[in-house]
Amino acid sequence: MWSAYRQLPKTKLVGCWAHVYRKFFEATPKQADKKSLGRKGLDYCDQMFSLEASWAELSSAERLCKCKERLAPLMTTFFDWCRNQSVLPGSKLGRAITYALKYEETFKTVLTAGSLVLSNNLAERAIKGLVMGRKNWLFSQSFEGAKSSAIILSLLETAKRNGLDSEKYLTYLLEKLPNEESFAKKAVLEAYLPWSETVQADCK
Structure with missing residues:
Protein backbone atom coordinates (compact mmCIF):
# COMPACT_ATOMS: atom_id res chain seq x y z
CA MET A 1 0.00 0.00 0.00
CA GLU A 124 -7.11 -1.48 -11.43
CA ARG A 125 -8.51 -2.89 -14.69
CA ALA A 126 -9.96 0.53 -15.55
CA ILE A 127 -6.54 2.22 -15.46
CA LYS A 128 -4.78 -0.58 -17.34
CA GLY A 129 -4.95 1.46 -20.55
CA LEU A 130 -3.15 4.36 -18.90
CA VAL A 131 -0.54 2.07 -17.37
CA MET A 132 0.11 0.48 -20.77
CA GLY A 133 0.13 3.85 -22.51
CA ARG A 134 2.59 5.57 -20.21
CA LYS A 135 5.27 3.17 -21.43
CA ASN A 136 4.87 4.81 -24.82
CA TRP A 137 4.40 8.45 -23.89
CA LEU A 138 6.66 8.10 -20.82
CA PHE A 139 5.87 11.27 -18.91
CA SER A 140 3.11 13.80 -18.15
CA GLN A 141 5.75 16.57 -18.15
CA SER A 142 4.34 18.17 -15.00
CA PHE A 143 2.36 17.45 -11.85
CA GLU A 144 -0.58 19.40 -13.27
CA GLY A 145 -0.41 17.33 -16.45
CA ALA A 146 -0.53 14.09 -14.46
CA LYS A 147 -3.40 15.44 -12.37
CA SER A 148 -5.36 16.39 -15.49
CA SER A 149 -4.83 12.92 -16.96
CA ALA A 150 -6.11 11.33 -13.75
CA ILE A 151 -9.22 13.53 -13.70
CA ILE A 152 -10.10 12.89 -17.34
CA LEU A 153 -9.49 9.15 -17.06
CA SER A 154 -11.58 8.91 -13.88
CA LEU A 155 -14.41 10.81 -15.56
CA LEU A 156 -14.39 8.65 -18.70
CA GLU A 157 -14.17 5.36 -16.83
CA THR A 158 -17.03 6.43 -14.57
CA ALA A 159 -19.04 7.24 -17.69
CA LYS A 160 -18.40 3.75 -19.05
CA ARG A 161 -19.46 2.18 -15.76
CA ASN A 162 -22.73 4.09 -16.03
CA GLY A 163 -23.42 2.77 -19.51
CA LEU A 164 -22.48 5.91 -21.46
CA ASP A 165 -20.63 6.30 -24.73
CA SER A 166 -17.50 7.99 -23.36
CA GLU A 167 -16.85 9.96 -26.57
CA LYS A 168 -20.43 11.29 -26.62
CA TYR A 169 -20.18 12.18 -22.95
CA LEU A 170 -16.93 14.10 -23.36
CA THR A 171 -18.37 15.94 -26.37
CA TYR A 172 -21.49 16.73 -24.35
CA LEU A 173 -19.40 18.25 -21.54
CA LEU A 174 -17.25 20.32 -23.90
CA GLU A 175 -20.32 21.70 -25.66
CA LYS A 176 -22.56 22.32 -22.64
CA LEU A 177 -20.31 23.30 -19.73
CA PRO A 178 -18.91 26.50 -21.33
CA ASN A 179 -22.47 27.84 -21.54
CA GLU A 180 -22.99 27.72 -17.78
CA GLU A 181 -22.69 31.11 -16.09
CA SER A 182 -21.50 29.73 -12.77
CA PHE A 183 -20.57 26.49 -11.03
CA ALA A 184 -21.08 27.89 -7.55
CA LYS A 185 -24.21 25.82 -7.03
CA LYS A 186 -23.66 22.12 -6.51
CA ALA A 187 -26.78 21.27 -8.51
CA VAL A 188 -25.23 22.72 -11.68
CA LEU A 189 -22.34 20.26 -11.70
CA GLU A 190 -24.51 17.38 -10.50
CA ALA A 191 -26.58 17.76 -13.66
CA TYR A 192 -23.50 16.81 -15.70
CA LEU A 193 -22.49 13.72 -13.73
CA PRO A 194 -22.68 10.39 -15.64
CA TRP A 195 -25.71 9.15 -13.70
CA SER A 196 -27.90 12.25 -14.13
CA GLU A 197 -31.13 11.62 -16.09
CA THR A 198 -30.32 14.21 -18.76
CA VAL A 199 -26.84 12.82 -19.41
CA GLN A 200 -28.17 9.27 -19.44
CA ALA A 201 -30.71 10.28 -22.09
CA ASP A 202 -28.25 12.13 -24.35
CA CYS A 203 -24.98 10.20 -24.11
CA LYS A 204 -25.72 6.53 -24.75
Whole structure:
Protein backbone atom coordinates (compact mmCIF):
# COMPACT_ATOMS: atom_id res chain seq x y z
CA MET A 1 0.00 0.00 0.00
CA TRP A 2 1.69 3.19 -1.23
CA SER A 3 2.60 5.26 1.83
CA ALA A 4 2.22 8.57 -0.07
CA TYR A 5 -1.56 8.13 -0.05
CA ARG A 6 -1.51 8.38 3.73
CA GLN A 7 -0.10 11.91 3.49
CA LEU A 8 -3.00 13.25 1.41
CA PRO A 9 -5.43 15.52 3.30
CA LYS A 10 -9.09 14.56 3.67
CA THR A 11 -8.40 11.10 2.27
CA LYS A 12 -9.71 7.86 3.71
CA LEU A 13 -8.10 4.72 2.32
CA VAL A 14 -10.12 1.65 1.42
CA GLY A 15 -8.06 -1.55 1.61
CA CYS A 16 -8.38 -4.13 -1.17
CA TRP A 17 -9.39 -7.56 0.10
CA ALA A 18 -8.19 -9.16 -3.14
CA HIS A 19 -4.66 -8.42 -1.90
CA VAL A 20 -5.39 -10.19 1.39
CA TYR A 21 -6.76 -13.16 -0.52
CA ARG A 22 -3.72 -13.25 -2.80
CA LYS A 23 -1.30 -13.30 0.11
CA PHE A 24 -3.11 -16.21 1.77
CA PHE A 25 -3.32 -17.98 -1.59
CA GLU A 26 0.44 -17.65 -2.09
CA ALA A 27 0.97 -18.97 1.45
CA THR A 28 -1.17 -22.07 0.88
CA PRO A 29 0.33 -25.08 -0.97
CA LYS A 30 -2.00 -26.73 -3.50
CA GLN A 31 -1.95 -29.95 -1.51
CA ALA A 32 -2.71 -28.22 1.79
CA ASP A 33 -5.37 -29.77 3.99
CA LYS A 34 -8.75 -28.04 4.11
CA LYS A 35 -8.20 -27.43 7.82
CA SER A 36 -4.81 -25.75 7.30
CA LEU A 37 -4.38 -22.15 8.44
CA GLY A 38 -3.88 -20.93 4.90
CA ARG A 39 -7.11 -22.56 3.75
CA LYS A 40 -8.90 -21.07 6.74
CA GLY A 41 -7.75 -17.58 5.78
CA LEU A 42 -8.92 -18.13 2.20
CA ASP A 43 -12.25 -19.42 3.46
CA TYR A 44 -12.86 -16.22 5.43
CA CYS A 45 -12.13 -14.16 2.31
CA ASP A 46 -14.38 -16.37 0.17
CA GLN A 47 -17.24 -15.89 2.62
CA MET A 48 -16.85 -12.10 2.44
CA PHE A 49 -16.81 -12.01 -1.35
CA SER A 50 -19.77 -14.39 -1.50
CA LEU A 51 -21.80 -12.12 0.77
CA GLU A 52 -20.94 -9.06 -1.32
CA ALA A 53 -21.90 -10.85 -4.55
CA SER A 54 -25.31 -11.71 -3.11
CA TRP A 55 -25.99 -7.98 -2.56
CA ALA A 56 -25.16 -6.91 -6.11
CA GLU A 57 -28.70 -5.77 -6.92
CA LEU A 58 -29.25 -3.86 -3.67
CA SER A 59 -29.12 -0.08 -3.29
CA SER A 60 -26.19 1.56 -1.50
CA ALA A 61 -28.32 2.09 1.61
CA GLU A 62 -29.40 -1.55 1.62
CA ARG A 63 -25.83 -2.72 1.06
CA LEU A 64 -24.63 -0.64 4.00
CA CYS A 65 -27.21 -2.28 6.27
CA LYS A 66 -26.10 -5.72 5.10
CA CYS A 67 -22.44 -4.79 5.65
CA LYS A 68 -23.09 -3.81 9.24
CA GLU A 69 -25.33 -6.81 9.87
CA ARG A 70 -23.37 -9.60 8.15
CA LEU A 71 -19.96 -8.43 6.93
CA ALA A 72 -18.78 -6.54 10.03
CA PRO A 73 -19.10 -9.56 12.40
CA LEU A 74 -17.34 -11.78 9.86
CA MET A 75 -14.44 -9.33 9.58
CA THR A 76 -14.16 -9.13 13.36
CA THR A 77 -13.99 -12.93 13.53
CA PHE A 78 -11.33 -12.98 10.81
CA PHE A 79 -9.07 -10.41 12.47
CA ASP A 80 -9.49 -12.07 15.88
CA TRP A 81 -8.49 -15.34 14.23
CA CYS A 82 -5.40 -13.68 12.73
CA ARG A 83 -4.35 -12.34 16.13
CA ASN A 84 -4.66 -15.78 17.72
CA GLN A 85 -2.33 -17.56 15.29
CA SER A 86 1.25 -18.44 16.22
CA VAL A 87 3.25 -18.67 13.01
CA LEU A 88 6.76 -17.68 11.96
CA PRO A 89 6.67 -13.95 11.06
CA GLY A 90 8.99 -14.51 8.11
CA SER A 91 6.94 -17.32 6.56
CA LYS A 92 4.49 -16.62 3.74
CA LEU A 93 1.59 -17.30 6.08
CA GLY A 94 3.14 -15.06 8.72
CA ARG A 95 3.50 -12.25 6.18
CA ALA A 96 -0.12 -12.70 5.06
CA ILE A 97 -1.39 -12.43 8.62
CA THR A 98 0.91 -9.49 9.39
CA TYR A 99 -0.30 -7.68 6.27
CA ALA A 100 -3.95 -8.18 7.19
CA LEU A 101 -3.45 -6.93 10.75
CA LYS A 102 -1.20 -4.02 9.77
CA TYR A 103 -3.92 -2.50 7.59
CA GLU A 104 -6.92 -3.76 9.57
CA GLU A 105 -8.60 -0.36 9.88
CA THR A 106 -8.08 0.32 6.20
CA PHE A 107 -9.72 -2.99 5.28
CA LYS A 108 -12.67 -2.12 7.52
CA THR A 109 -13.33 1.17 5.70
CA VAL A 110 -15.58 -0.75 3.30
CA LEU A 111 -18.07 -1.04 6.17
CA THR A 112 -18.65 2.72 6.27
CA ALA A 113 -20.49 3.21 2.96
CA GLY A 114 -22.69 1.05 0.79
CA SER A 115 -21.03 2.35 -2.37
CA LEU A 116 -17.68 0.79 -1.42
CA VAL A 117 -16.61 -2.71 -2.45
CA LEU A 118 -14.20 -5.29 -1.08
CA SER A 119 -11.91 -5.46 -4.10
CA ASN A 120 -10.10 -2.76 -6.04
CA ASN A 121 -9.72 -5.04 -9.08
CA LEU A 122 -12.31 -3.12 -11.11
CA ALA A 123 -10.45 0.17 -10.66
CA GLU A 124 -7.11 -1.48 -11.43
CA ARG A 125 -8.51 -2.89 -14.69
CA ALA A 126 -9.96 0.53 -15.55
CA ILE A 127 -6.54 2.22 -15.46
CA LYS A 128 -4.78 -0.58 -17.34
CA GLY A 129 -4.95 1.46 -20.55
CA LEU A 130 -3.15 4.36 -18.90
CA VAL A 131 -0.54 2.07 -17.37
CA MET A 132 0.11 0.48 -20.77
CA GLY A 133 0.13 3.85 -22.51
CA ARG A 134 2.59 5.57 -20.21
CA LYS A 135 5.27 3.17 -21.43
CA ASN A 136 4.87 4.81 -24.82
CA TRP A 137 4.40 8.45 -23.89
CA LEU A 138 6.66 8.10 -20.82
CA PHE A 139 5.87 11.27 -18.91
CA SER A 140 3.11 13.80 -18.15
CA GLN A 141 5.75 16.57 -18.15
CA SER A 142 4.34 18.17 -15.00
CA PHE A 143 2.36 17.45 -11.85
CA GLU A 144 -0.58 19.40 -13.27
CA GLY A 145 -0.41 17.33 -16.45
CA ALA A 146 -0.53 14.09 -14.46
CA LYS A 147 -3.40 15.44 -12.37
CA SER A 148 -5.36 16.39 -15.49
CA SER A 149 -4.83 12.92 -16.96
CA ALA A 150 -6.11 11.33 -13.75
CA ILE A 151 -9.22 13.53 -13.70
CA ILE A 152 -10.10 12.89 -17.34
CA LEU A 153 -9.49 9.15 -17.06
CA SER A 154 -11.58 8.91 -13.88
CA LEU A 155 -14.41 10.81 -15.56
CA LEU A 156 -14.39 8.65 -18.70
CA GLU A 157 -14.17 5.36 -16.83
CA THR A 158 -17.03 6.43 -14.57
CA ALA A 159 -19.04 7.24 -17.69
CA LYS A 160 -18.40 3.75 -19.05
CA ARG A 161 -19.46 2.18 -15.76
CA ASN A 162 -22.73 4.09 -16.03
CA GLY A 163 -23.42 2.77 -19.51
CA LEU A 164 -22.48 5.91 -21.46
CA ASP A 165 -20.63 6.30 -24.73
CA SER A 166 -17.50 7.99 -23.36
CA GLU A 167 -16.85 9.96 -26.57
CA LYS A 168 -20.43 11.29 -26.62
CA TYR A 169 -20.18 12.18 -22.95
CA LEU A 170 -16.93 14.10 -23.36
CA THR A 171 -18.37 15.94 -26.37
CA TYR A 172 -21.49 16.73 -24.35
CA LEU A 173 -19.40 18.25 -21.54
CA LEU A 174 -17.25 20.32 -23.90
CA GLU A 175 -20.32 21.70 -25.66
CA LYS A 176 -22.56 22.32 -22.64
CA LEU A 177 -20.31 23.30 -19.73
CA PRO A 178 -18.91 26.50 -21.33
CA ASN A 179 -22.47 27.84 -21.54
CA GLU A 180 -22.99 27.72 -17.78
CA GLU A 181 -22.69 31.11 -16.09
CA SER A 182 -21.50 29.73 -12.77
CA PHE A 183 -20.57 26.49 -11.03
CA ALA A 184 -21.08 27.89 -7.55
CA LYS A 185 -24.21 25.82 -7.03
CA LYS A 186 -23.66 22.12 -6.51
CA ALA A 187 -26.78 21.27 -8.51
CA VAL A 188 -25.23 22.72 -11.68
CA LEU A 189 -22.34 20.26 -11.70
CA GLU A 190 -24.51 17.38 -10.50
CA ALA A 191 -26.58 17.76 -13.66
CA TYR A 192 -23.50 16.81 -15.70
CA LEU A 193 -22.49 13.72 -13.73
CA PRO A 194 -22.68 10.39 -15.64
CA TRP A 195 -25.71 9.15 -13.70
CA SER A 196 -27.90 12.25 -14.13
CA GLU A 197 -31.13 11.62 -16.09
CA THR A 198 -30.32 14.21 -18.76
CA VAL A 199 -26.84 12.82 -19.41
CA GLN A 200 -28.17 9.27 -19.44
CA ALA A 201 -30.71 10.28 -22.09
CA ASP A 202 -28.25 12.13 -24.35
CA CYS A 203 -24.98 10.20 -24.11
CA LYS A 204 -25.72 6.53 -24.75
